[in-house]
Every structure is written in structure tokens, then in C-alpha cells.
Amino acid sequence: MAESLNERSQNILEAIVEDYIASAEPIGSRAISRKHNFNLSPASVRNVMADLEEMGLLCSPHTSSGRIPTGKGFQYYIDTLLEVRALNQREKQNLRKNYRFKNMRMEDIMQEVGRVLSGLSQYTGLVMAPKFISTVFRQIEFIRLSQGRLLAIYVSETGLVQNKVIEADPTLTVQDLEQISNYLNAELNGMTIQEVREKLNDELHKDRVEYDRLKKQALSLSCAALQDEVEDQVYVSGASLMLGQPEFSTPEKMKRLIQSFESKKLLIELLDRGQSAQGVHIFVGSESSDIDLQGCSLITSNFSNQKGAIGTLGVIGPVRMNYSQVVPLVDFTAQLVSRVLDREIE
Amino acid sequence: MAESLNERSQNILEAIVEDYIASAEPIGSRAISRKHNFNLSPASVRNVMADLEEMGLLCSPHTSSGRIPTGKGFQYYIDTLLEVRALNQREKQNLRKNYRFKNMRMEDIMQEVGRVLSGLSQYTGLVMAPKFISTVFRQIEFIRLSQGRLLAIYVSETGLVQNKVIEADPTLTVQDLEQISNYLNAELNGMTIQEVREKLNDELHKDRVEYDRLKKQALSLSCAALQDEVEDQVYVSGASLMLGQPEFSTPEKMKRLIQSFESKKLLIELLDRGQSAQGVHIFVGSESSDIDLQGCSLITSNFSNQKGAIGTLGVIGPVRMNYSQVVPLVDFTAQLVSRVLDREIE
DNA sequence: TGTTAGCACTCGATAGAGGTGAGTGCTAAA
DNA sequence: TTTAGCACTCACCTCTATCGAGTGCTAACA
Numbered sequence: 094m095a096e097s098l099n100e101r102s103q104n105i106l107e108a109i110v111e112d113y114i115a116s117a118e119p120i121g122s123r124a125i126s127r128k129h130n131f132n133l134s135p136a137s138v139r140n141v142m143a144d145l146e147e148m149g150l151l152c153s154p155h156t157s158s159g160r161i162p163t164g165k166g167f168q169y170y171i172d173t174l175l176e177v178r179a180l181n182q183r184e185k186q187n188l189r190k191n192y193r194f195k196n197m198r199m200e201d202i203m204q205e206v207g208r209v210l211s212g213l214s215q216y217t218g219l220v221m222a223p224k225f226i227s228t229v230f231r232q233i234e235f236i237r238l239s240q241g242r243l244l245a246i247y248v249s250e251t252g253l254v255q256n257k258v259i260e261a262d263p264t265l266t267v268q269d270l271e272q273i274s275n276y277l278n279a280e281l282n283g284m285t286i287q288e289v290r291e292k293l294n295d296e297l298h299k300d301r302v303e304y305d306r307l308k309k310q311a312l313s314l315s316c317a318a319l320q321d322e323v324e325d326q327v328y329v330s331g332a333s334l335m336l337g338q339p340e341f342s343t344p345e346k347m348k349r350l351i352q353s354f355e356s357k358k359l360l361i362e363l364l365d366r367g368q369s370a371q372g373v374h375i376f377v378g379s380e381s382s383d384i385d386l387q388g389c390s391l392i393t394s395n396f397s398n399q400k401g402a403i404g405t406l407g408v409i410g411p412v413r414m415n416y417s418q419v420v421p422l423v424d425f426t427a428q429l430v431s432r433v434l435d436r437e438i439e
Numbered sequence: 440m441a442e443s444l445n446e447r448s449q450n451i452l453e454a455i456v457e458d459y460i461a462s463a464e465p466i467g468s469r470a471i472s473r474k475h476n477f478n479l480s481p482a483s484v485r486n487v488m489a490d491l492e493e494m495g496l497l498c499s500p501h502t503s504s505g506r507i508p509t510g511k512g513f514q515y516y517i518d519t520l521l522e523v524r525a526l527n528q529r530e531k532q533n534l535r536k537n538y539r540f541k542n543m544r545m546e547d548i549m550q551e552v553g554r555v556l557s558g559l560s561q562y563t564g565l566v567m568a569p570k571f572i573s574t575v576f577r578q579i580e581f582i583r584l585s586q587g588r589l590l591a592i593y594v595s596e597t598g599l600v601q602n603k604v605i606e607a608d609p610t611l612t613v614q615d616l617e618q619i620s621n622y623l624n625a626e627l628n629g630m631t632i633q634e635v636r637e638k639l640n641d642e643l644h645k646d647r648v649e650y651d652r653l654k655k656q657a658l659s660l661s662c663a664a665l666q667d668e669v670e671d672q673v674y675v676s677g678a679s680l681m682l683g684q685p686e687f688s689t690p691e692k693m694k695r696l697i698q699s700f701e702s703k704k705l706l707i708e709l710l711d712r713g714q715s716a717q718g719v720h721i722f723v724g725s726e727s728s729d730i731d732l733q734g735c736s737l738i739t740s741n742f743s744n745q746k747g748a749i750g751t752l753g754v755i756g757p758v759r760m761n762y763s764q765v766v767p768l769v770d771f772t773a774q775l776v777s778r779v780l781d782r783e784i785e
Numbered sequence: 786t787g788t789t790a791g792c793a794c795t796c797g798a799t800a801g802a803g804g805t806g807a808g809t810g811c812t813a814a815a
Numbered sequence: 816t817t818t819a820g821c822a823c824t825c826a827c828c829t830c831t832a833t834c835g836a837g838t839g840c841t842a843a844c845a
Binding site for chain 1: 544592
């Protein structure tokens with residue numbers, strides 16, 4: 094994988110990738126030799142191109158056309174040649190101006206971030222809210238809907254609201270419920286749901302212990318409310334912008350792409366891959382990839398508050414994406430969102 | 440508009456519309472004369488077709504092709520010729536089996552309904568949740584997020600949860616908040632938000648009256664939490680199914696359609712049109728329509744619980760939609776959802 | 786030995802020609 | 816009033832020719 098290229102080859106590969114990013118069309122040797130001043134004739138460039146093709150970094154759609162970078166070629170470009178310039182203060186300030194987080198609910202923030210990412214990059218914005226399991230318990234309330242049916246409302250540290258309908262002992266009074274929620278709010282405050290679950294499991298296994306009636310109920314209600322898996326929330330913005338990209342110009346490809354976007358499951362799977370990475374993670378959907386987002390690349394970064402609830406945001410675009418522009422955008426936005434969750438800024 | 444056609448013309452129009460619905464291709468006189476036993480030669484059929492074209496009910500894409508119904512033709516078909524058979528018990532039972540509402544949150548129900556509508560019709564399902572303003576107050580809770588910032592959580596009669604970040608007097612204690620919410624919950628119970636707002640406005644104008652401190656705070660918090668407009672929630676399911684329809688087979692049309700679906704505003708505007716109608720409402724997006732959903736028809740019906748919170752659900756498909764199949768589906772689903780909201784069934 | 790000019794070749798894209806067939810409008814006969 | 820017959824239209828397909836950007840190879844050159 095880590096084959097070393099001499100400088101000339103690197104320069105030419107870089108030129109081809111960048112020209113291809115700009116034009117979406119195969120790049121010929123003449124164009125390279127003319128536009129960039131390598132002082133090489135087309136013939137020499139062709140020799141280098143043939144080598145790069147042999148290495149699997151380039152390919153040609155047909156015998157007599159220019160070259161386009163392969164997935165591997167893009168990967169090499171990203172790993173070795175891509176220079177991501179850090180944003181200066183003014184650019185950061187400009188970027189911040191696009192976001193308005195004041196008095197926004199968690200959902201609104203997620204949605205807004207997706208919209209801005211999409212608007213600025215002109216690709217599709219993706220945001221995955223922090224996973225339920227990693228959120229920090231702040232408060233739980235129970236509201237009676239009908240005989241034996243309660244609405245449990247859970248609020249996390251960051252103001253994320255989850256609700257769930259649960260079945261419960263119909264003899265519970267409003268006062269009971271209030272006591273139960275007071276008890277739970279005191280008991281569980283500051284723990285992640287992960288920790289809450291462990292605690293609940295511990296308590297459940299200590300069944301020898303005699304609990305009073307209410308504490309028993311509290312245990313069972315909180316289990317019902319917090320034990321299940323909760324579907325991850327994904328926000329997709331600007332899907333139609335992808336349809337303007339030449340790689341998705343045919344009806345079949347459009348349909349496939351939109352289907353992929355509709356299946357949140359696939360997106361979650363993709364975004365999860367970035368969760369383990371530190372900083373910006375670039376996923377190049379190569380031709381051979383198991384995941385079926387052919388022709389797409391995904392640039393993600395995690396955001397988190399100090400207590401550690403981790404979400405992921407990013408931009409999905411064609412493999413031929415403007416990485417040097419989108420990477421800093423994603424990077425800085427993730428930092429911004431992290432600070433918003435910690436209420437450092439509004 | 441209400442031009443009267445003789446029986447033969449009606450029969451032929453109906454045959455053309457139905458064949459066109461099935462095939463999506465222009466219908467020729469030969470096909471009509473052969474497949475349907477009107478005992479008419481193609482030439483006679485042609486004469487009738489020429490008349491129908493003159494009346495604006497049919498048109499031909501070009502001189503020497505068969506006819507396709509115009510928007511007006513479809514409208515005539517829907518108004519006059521379409522026979523919607525009521526579902527029998529078995530069909531209703533089958534339909535019900537597709538839905539699982541047990542212990543579902545409002546959002547889940549809406550999403551599920553959209554999915555099933557789309558799956559059964561093979562078009563795109565739309566559901567608009569009951570408007571905030573028409574929901575019935577059940578409970579409000581305030582949760583402190585940080586100094587001076589509260590999360591107000593509102594729960595409606597049907598279990599719809601809305602939350603909003605509001606600014607508040609930072610000196611309010613947790614006990615204050617509990618008292619305030621108790622007061623509001625007693626005071627506003629059973630009123631629609633519409634009514635709540637009127638009440639709040641009345642109270643605000645009686646400003647001569649001396650209130651105690653807490654009541655004043657209660658007033659201001661409930662105003663902040665309930666006074667603003669809340670964006671309507673729209674659930675779109677199976678958008679990609681539309682891309683398989685021949686009327687949206689070109690890249691440009693696909694792009695336009697997906698853009699329309701992304702703009703929730705447009706969808707809300709469309710669904711709102713059906714809100715005033717009783718029963719099933721059919722909106723044919725004619726060529727000249729102001730609203731930009733060319734080539735689409737929308738079949739909607741309202742659902743509501745007994746207290747009157749009204750939402751709208753429906754199916755959007757090509758104008759060439761299978762009305763006789765989709766209309767009963769939408770109709771019965773709306774009834775079903777209404778009963779679910781009233782907790783008559785699960 | 787690396788570089789370059791020259792040349793034959795490939796192949797997608799574009800345009801025009803010709804044929805096919807479904808369907809029409811018109812007319813005249815039944 | 817209905818219908819058979821006929822000339823005509825036009826989208827669609829296929830075949831062919833041309834064009835041009837780009838390639839690989841070879842031989843000459845610095």
C-alpha cells in the first residue's frame with residue numbers, strides 16, 4: 094500500500110487528481126503538460142501515467158481516453174498529498190456566523206448543522222445525534238396517558254429529549270409517580286445511560302434484598318424507560334445537491350443514491366465507522382467496498398461535550414470531492430458543536 | 440367545467456384513462472376498439488377521441504401518436520367516472536394487520552403510517568402530525584438547563600411531546616418551577632393550545648390586576664413555551680419509489696421531484712389544502728397549477744381524535760395514479776389512525 | 786539514459802440517412 | 816352513422832461516416 098513514488102510521479106498524480114476534482118472528466122497527458130509547468134512533454138507525462146496506472150492509482154475508462162484516479166489513487170492523494178490548511182481567525186469567524194444556536198433544541202441544532210454543512214460544501218450534510226446510550230442522565234418524568242400506560246420523558250444533560258410509551262401498574266397514583274421520579278432523579282443524576290443500565294442490572298440481580306413497594310416500581314419503570322435500544326437519529330440535508338454531480342447523472346444512479354439516503358441504517362453504519370477515529374475521518378467508497386455507496390466519499394468528525402456524549406457530523410459527496418475545502422469545514426464545525434453542547438458559546 | 444358527455448364518450452374516456460394508468464403510454468384507437476368490446480371500429484373511436492381532444496380532456500404528444508388524458512381529463516375521470524369501492528371486512532382486516540401501533544409514541548405512529556401507506560400503494564407516503572395549535576393541553580414541565588435557561592416540555596392529550604428552550608428569571612428555584620407547573624397543569628388542562636393562547640392574552644391584558652410573583656412567572660413561562668408558532672412535522676416515506684415511475688425517468692425531473700420533497704414547506708402547503716375538506720381529498724397537479732408539483736397527484740384524508748386535533752395523511756404519486764386502489768387505502772388508514780389517537784384500538 | 790517528436794491506432798461522441806411501425810385525419814362507400 | 820381505405824406524420828432504431836482527443840510505440844535526440 095505504502096508504495097513510494099518519486100517526486101515527479103507525485104506531482105503528476107496530484108495534478109491529475111486536482112484537475113479531475115475540478116472537471117470530473119478524464120485528464121489527458123497534453124493538458125497536464127500544458128497547464129502545469131513541469132517542463133515535460135506530453136510523451137513523458139504519458140510514461141509516468143502508464144506507471145501510475147500499473148500501480149493501480151489511475152485507470153482509463155477506455156483505451157483512448159485520458160486517465161482518472163482510482164479509489165486507491167484518491168486514497169493515496171488523501172493520505173500523502175493532500176494539504177489541509179488550517180482556517181485562520183477570519184475564516185473561522187465567517188463560518189461561525191453561519192450558525193445560530195441561540196435557544197435551540199438539540200434537534201434543531203442537529204438539523205441546522207446539517208443544513209449549513211450542506212449549504213457551504215454544496216454536498217450532502219449528515220449529522221448523527223449523540224447516541225442515547227452515551228448521554229448523561231439529567232431528569233426523568235412520567236406522565237399518565239391512560240390506564241396503565243405511561244409516557245416516560247427522559248432529558249439528558251445536553252437537553253436531548255427522548256420519550257417512550259411504557260406499560261405500568263395501573264394502581265400507581267400521580268403522587269406515586271412524582272415520588273418515583275424524584276427518587277430516580279436523585280439516584281441517577283450525572284450517570285451515563287450506559288452506567289444507569291449497569292446499575293439497574295446490578296439492582297435487579299440483588300433480588301434477595303427487600304425493597305419497599307415504590308422503590309421496586311421505580312426500578313421497573315426506569316428499566317422499561319431506559320433499558321431498550323433507541324434508534325439513532327440521523328439528519329440528512331441537501332440530498333438533491335448530489336443529484337447535480339455528474340457521477341450521479343443517470344436515472345439508475347440517482348435512484349440508487351436516494352435509496353441509500355432513505356435507508357438510515359446504511360448511513361448510521363457509515364457514520365459509526367468514524368466514531369472510533371480521532372479528528373477528521375475520511376472514508377473513500379472504493380469500487381470494491383462492501384458498503385454500497387459506490388462513488389461516494391464521506392468526511393466526518395465527532396463532536397462531544399465534556400461528559401463524553403459523542404455524535405458524528407460530516408459531509409457526503411462524490412469521491413471526486415473537494416477535500417481541501419471540506420475537511421476544515423467539517424473539522425471546525427465539529428469543534429463548534431462540541432463547544433455549543435458544553436454551553437461555552439451560543 | 441361540467442360539460443356533459445354522452446355515454447359512449449364517457450366509456451371511451453374511462454377506457455383511455457384506465458389503460459393509460461396501467462401502461463403510462465399513449466393510447467391508440469386500435470387498442471381501445473380491440474380490448475374493450477364497444478363494438479366500434481378504430482375509426483369511430485378516433486372520431487370520439489377527436490371530440491374529447493377538442494374539449495381539452497385528451498391530448499397527443501405529437502401528431503401521429505395515441506392520446507393521453509390531460510389534467511382536466513383526469514379531473515373529469517375522478518369527479519365523474521371513478522368508482523371507489525368500499526373495502527369489505529376482510530380487506531379492512533388485512534389492512535389493519537399492516538399496522539402495529541402498540542406502545543408507540545406519536546412520532547413513531549406517524550412514521551409507521553407513512554411507511555405502510557408507501558409500501559402498500561408503491562407511491563410516496565406523506566403524514567402531517569396534528570398541528571401544535573390544535574392539540575389539547577395535558578401537561579407542561581420545566582427543566583433547568585443552565586442559569587436562566589429552561590427546557591419546557593409540553594405533552595398533549597394524544598401524547599405528542601414538544602419541547603422548547605426558553606429564557607427565564609435565573610432566580611427561580613426548582614420548587615418554584617414545580618409550583619408553576621402544577622398551577623399551569625391544573626389551570627390549562629383540557630384546553631387546546633389555541634384556547635390557551637387566548638386565555639394567556641386575556642390575562643396579559645388584565646395587567647391592572649395584582650398577581651403574586653409566582654403566578655406572574657407562570658404566565659410569562661407559559662407564554663414563552665406555548666405562544667410561538669411551531670414548525671409542522673411532515674413525514675415522507677418511500678420517495679425513491681416515485682423515481683421508478685416513467686414520468687420521472689429523466690434526471691432533471693428526478694432532481695426537481697427530490698427538491699420538492701426536501702422542501703417541507705411545499706409539502707405542508709399542499710397538505711394544508713386538504714385540511715378543510717371532509718373525507719378524502721384529491722388534488723391533481725395539473726400542468727398549469729401554481730404549485731410546482733407538476734405531474735403529481737395527491738390523495739389525502741384528515742385524521743383527528745375526538746377532541747379535534749387534526750392531522751393529515753396521504754399518498755403522493757404521478758397524476759397517472761391508481762386512484763381506485765389508493766383512495767380506499769388512504770380513507771381507511773385515516774379512520775384507523777383517528778381511532779388509535781382516541782385509544783379505541785392499539 | 787532520459788526525453789521528445791512522430792505516427793498509427795482506438796474509441797466515444799455526433800450527425801445524417803434510411804427503414805419501420807403505430808397512429809392519425811380525411812374521404813368515400815356501406 | 817359507421818367503417819374501410821389510404822396517404823401522411825413522426826418517434827425510434829440502426830447503420831454508417833466522420834471527427835478528434837488521447838494513447839502506445841518507436842526512433843531520433845541531448
